[in-house]
Each structure stands twice: as structure tokens, then as C-alpha cells.
Amino acid sequence: MPSHAAFPYLLYLVISEQNCRGRSLLSVAEEAISGGVDIIQLREKTLDDAAFLRQALLLKEITDRYRVPLIINDNLAVAKAVGAFGIHVGNNDIPPSEVRRQWPDGGHIGYSVEYLSQLATAEADAADALGISPVFSTPTKTDTVTEWGLDGLGQIRSLTNKPLIAIGNMHAQNAASVIRAGANSIAVVSAICAADSPHQAAYTLKNAILKAI
Structure with a gap:
């Protein structure tokens, strides 16, 4: 079992506006926090920087109110401008080492792992946590290389002490097994954003996780 400290x-x-089924991203986020979400990443791949910044500032008002950390996906300018807790980047984004260089007093860096060979790189070393993406294939992310599964997740856990964030078709029925396989955190998109009640979906997921640790 991983350490969660x-x-x-x-x-x-x-979260992104696109995944909220026409509902307000801000209201979905607030509902999700009330249900048990511990940290939020804003991922807006289709917005320009100005619109992304506006969205991030509005969301940060909510996350600050509830003392929930805000992560910005792959936009260092926005992350710095809003004083985000951190940034998450993938293989085709700004590398973690470059984030460190440009944001020396900055925050947490998450880095997506798609190959085992990445674990031995300077980029993985520069990251604070590793996103294992996807654990199970998902329609919300189609540009991935490896579907890790529980065995792959367990293998990564044996090779690194970094916190592991598992994403990819996560839901209440598989959350416990993913935590037991070595994940520190369960990341979800549709399971909360597309739920009829984001509050209830988050509550159910959080309880499934808590039973596994």
C-alpha cells in the first residue's frame, strides 16, 4: 500500500467546461468539492490563454474558499498568473525541468507517464507526482499510448516512490482496486463531471477510496 503523506x-x-454537459463548470466544481473532491485540475484544451485565465481565476475563487488546491493543465503562464498550487504536464507539453527553470519558486508538478522508460528520466525526477494515464482506456482521452491496467500500475509502484495519480475510466467500482494496486490518488473526469449529481458521485467515489486505505 502506498503512503499518502x-x-x-x-x-x-x-474538469473542463466541455465535460460538464452544458452545466456551469463552477457549480459542478463546487458540488464536487462538497462531495469530497480534494484537489482540482482545470484542463481547457480549446480555450485561448485569455479565456483560460478568466476561467482559472473564477475557479480559484471557489477552490480558495474551500482550501482545495488548484492545478492548471499544461499552461505555465496561467498557473503562474493565478498562483496555482501547481501544474500538470504530459509528454508533448512543457517538460517538468523547464517548469522548474521558469517557475523556480513555483508549486507542485505532475507529469504523465506513458512508458516505463520515463521513470528513469530527468523529467520524471523533476516532477513531484506521476500521472498514470490511462489505467483503463477511456473515451475522454484518445491520444494515449499504454493502457496500464492494475499490473502495470503495480509495476510502476515498485519502481518509484513518487506519488501516483491514476486516471482513465476511474469509478466507484474500481477505485479500491486501483488504490490497492499502488495509486495514491484517483483522478476522474466523466465520473463526476457528467454525473446527474456531482456531489453524490464525488461522495460515493471518496468513500470507495477511503475503504481501500
Whole structure:
């Protein structure tokens, strides 16, 4: 079982306007926090920087109110401008080492792992946590290389002490097995954003995680 002291954010919401089924991103986020979400990543791949910044500032008002950390996906300018808790980047984004260089007094860096060979790189070393993406294939992310599964997640856990954030078709029925396989955190998109009740979906997921630790 992983230690959760270094990354105590068990339920990690990745949110975008597109995934909220026409509802307000801000209201979905607030509902999700009330249900048990511990940390939120704003991922807006289709917005320009100005619109992304406006969205991030509005969301940060909510996350600050509830003392929930805000992660910005792959936009260092926005992360710095809003004083985000951190940033999450993938293989085709700004590398973690470059984030460190440009944001020396900055925050947490998450880095997506798609190959085992990445674990031995300077970029993985520069990151604070590793996103294992996807654990199970998902329609919300189609540009991935490896579907890790529980065995792959367990293998990564044996090779690194970094906190592991598992994403990819996560839901209440598989959350416990993913935590037991070595994840520190369960990241979800549709399971909360597309739920009829984001509050209830988050509550159910959080309880499934808590039963596994």
C-alpha cells in the first residue's frame, strides 16, 4: 500500500467546461468539492490563454474558499498568473525541468507517464507526482499510448516512490482496486463531471477510496 503523506489528495477532479454537459463548470466544481473532491485540475484544451485565465481565476475563487488546491493543465503562464498550487504536464507539453527553470519558486508538478522508460528520466525526477494515464482506456482521452491496467500500475509502484495519480475510466467500482494496486490518488473526469449529481458521485467515489486505505 502506498503512503499518502506526500500527496494526501485522494480524490482528484479533472474538469473542463466541455465535460460538464452544458452545466456551469463552477457549480459542478463546487458540488464536487462538497462531495469530497480534494484537489482540482482545470484542463481547457480549446480555450485561448485569455479565456483560460478568466476561467482559472473564477475557479480559484471557489477552490480558495474551500482550501482545495488548484492545478492548471499544461499552461505555465496561467498557473503562474493565478498562483496555482501547481501544474500538470504530459509528454508533448512543457517538460517538468523547464517548469522548474521558469517557475523556480513555483508549486507542485505532475507529469504523465506513458512508458516505463520515463521513470528513469530527468523529467520524471523533476516532477513531484506521476500521472498514470490511462489505467483503463477511456473515451475522454484518445491520444494515449499504454493502457496500464492494475499490473502495470503495480509495476510502476515498485519502481518509484513518487506519488501516483491514476486516471482513465476511474469509478466507484474500481477505485479500491486501483488504490490497492499502488495509486495514491484517483483522478476522474466523466465520473463526476457528467454525473446527474456531482456531489453524490464525488461522495460515493471518496468513500470507495477511503475503504481501500
